[in-house]
Amino acid sequence: MAETVDDRPEPPDSPCDIDCYCRLDGLMELLSRRYAMQLICVVGAIGPARYGEIEDAFDDVSSSTLSSRLDELVDADYLDREQYAEIPPRVEYDLTDDGDELCRRLQPLLEWAADRER
Amino acid sequence: MAETVDDRPEPPDSPCDIDCYCRLDGLMELLSRRYAMQLICVVGAIGPARYGEIEDAFDDVSSSTLSSRLDELVDADYLDREQYAEIPPRVEYDLTDDGDELCRRLQPLLEWAADRER
């Protein structure tokens, strides 16, 4: 890698000085995956949510896809995964603090998107 | 241990009765493509924006990708494309009313995303 600038006081070569929304990679890339944004908001809405509940909410998502999305969001610390040693096994997902903040910021968007689809 | 009281009506056709953010396809699918959300906000920020300005703002987007994204957003009526019969040719993109509303609803998200990347 040629140039990795660790401290970015003011990128001199950035033509987009507004608020530089153009270079966003981490979170935006995560949110650009299928169901990611909806997933955050669904978990936010139905509180601690079990895997099955989430799966049902989407109704047409494959388990592999949902698993991936959950993993990614857990890894990125937007979701918290609590596993209980019970039979049958129970797992609950909930928003972390960051996830909660994210959810709040997604709300206006999804709300609007939902409105215009009906 | 009592279950959380659930007195929701339970619509028969929708397993996700909160606000049904799970079935969103149209807009969310559009926004899930690379640069789409940033693109809306950038155009919102630099007003009527020329193709070159937008391209420069992103600095690492390929012209084919940017073109696709622009086309999609124009087709979906979030962006307006104005072409002037000049030499050299000039094209300006601007937000439509829907695009403007979308931009406002994306703002909190991107703002936050930008903050946590620095």
Next chain:
DNA sequence: CAGAATCCATTCGGATACTG
């Protein structure tokens, strides 16, 4: 129940070259 693993079709997006 809550996934993990594997395989695979499709899609997406970048590079490159070319144009009105």
Next chain:
DNA sequence: CAGTATCCGAATGGATTCTG
């Protein structure tokens, strides 16, 4: 300047099968 066209590798997500 503002794209379009083409090719192609990479990534994505679904189906299916299997498991603690």
